[in-house]
Amino acid sequence: MTECFLQDRADSYRCSYAELIADLNAGPHALPDYIYSSSTYEVFKCCILALLLERTITLLDSDFTQSELSQMLPDPRWREQSRQVQLNQPIRDLDELLQRLRAASAARIGFYTSGSTGTPRRVEHRLARLMASVQFAPKHRSAVWAMAYNPTHIAGFQVFLQAVLNGSTLVNVFGQGRAQVLAALQHCAVTHISATPTFYRLLLPLDQPLPGIQRVSFGGEALNDQLLEQMRLLFPAAQFRNIYALTEAGTVLVAQGEVFGIQPGLESQVRVEGGELYLHADLMGQLSAATALAQDWYATGDRVELVSESPLRFKLLERTHAWINVGGYKVDPSEVEAALCAYPGVSAARVYSKPNALLGQLICCDLVASGIDERALREYLNQHLQSFKIPRIIHYVDTFEQTRTGKLKRT
């Protein structure tokens, strides 16, 4: 059987490694500096070309709105920045593709991440750094990975790397509903999943166990024992891994359950101070100039509960960032407030979150506004923000409370 590279749930789309290699060999290809495509295949093909040719590319979410893009990339010429590229030597077969990809450590990949500055910021990683957490083994050739993360986010890119550097199959389930995901896991005989706790929670309630799943990884949000227990019932044959990763650093720590330890070699680069996790600058990607590290240590903003000091072991608590975690997606409240205040009739906006058991947090806002048609406002927001950033509940108020320093009170 020909090895499958990428497929979707209904088998309506299936691309083998042989077809991928034929496409790569065909060239010349237009390789944009900024990858902005709703086709998962196109995104992955561009990534593979960038890897093989050791180029620098930047991945953009396909649902970024035009106004988000114009804030992130004010010079519109980014759309035309593209090069005609061709492989020097055609690739003979999958073994050679894997060999060439594994040797391609000089490529650089840029990602955008929400911080708390009002605009998503760019972080660039050397491929070699991202490859450090990839496991290589011949047995992985038969693995079938569910792509549950956005492929243009670092977590999705790590799944892509793990799969493609081993010749494994990728099954795209990103953004799909419960019924479709469950059908895909069974129909495509998925063996490995990496996703947020929210993704797994949305697979519940349990219909029937899925014994074909061998490996289940969690990341992006705090994991609790209750969900882990339910997942042991849903995936009775799986090994579980809890991953701590940041867009700014890639995968940093891996644990069996809730409690993280520090793997050998990283002891001097991870520390806990005042209940907060700090990472050494050596672990971090290259940040844009405005957000360069001032010191050797990066404050992650992640609160932890110490289990033991030596060796260092801890549990991750809910985060206390300025940004809000909606089901594993970071939302910067000041970015949303700026979009709201740009709407005619809105004089002030305060964005905050309400906790819930499904997505962790939900975006809400208070508005000081007059003469607003809420439906028109929602349509405007749909054109200006990714959907998970848009306030779901809007309250109208006369004025806001402020903190003593004059900042808006968010809680």
Next chain:
Amino acid sequence: MSSIARVAKVANLIRENKGQPPYPDICEATQLRDQLGFDSLDLAELTVRLESETGVDVFVAGVVLTVGEVVQRISHD
């Protein structure tokens, strides 16, 4: 207001905010995802809105699939 009327009202408000018409005849058997077309953000909005009225986070004891199960959760607590 009966519990089912309360859930139906919130469900239709969520649909309205998405520019969709009210769902006709919401009953206990109505499926949140397959019939009302709710995605994960809609479901989270449903539970946050109902919690502010009833004090119950519908999904805290696990995810539910139908309007009837939501009604059961908010009526029991």
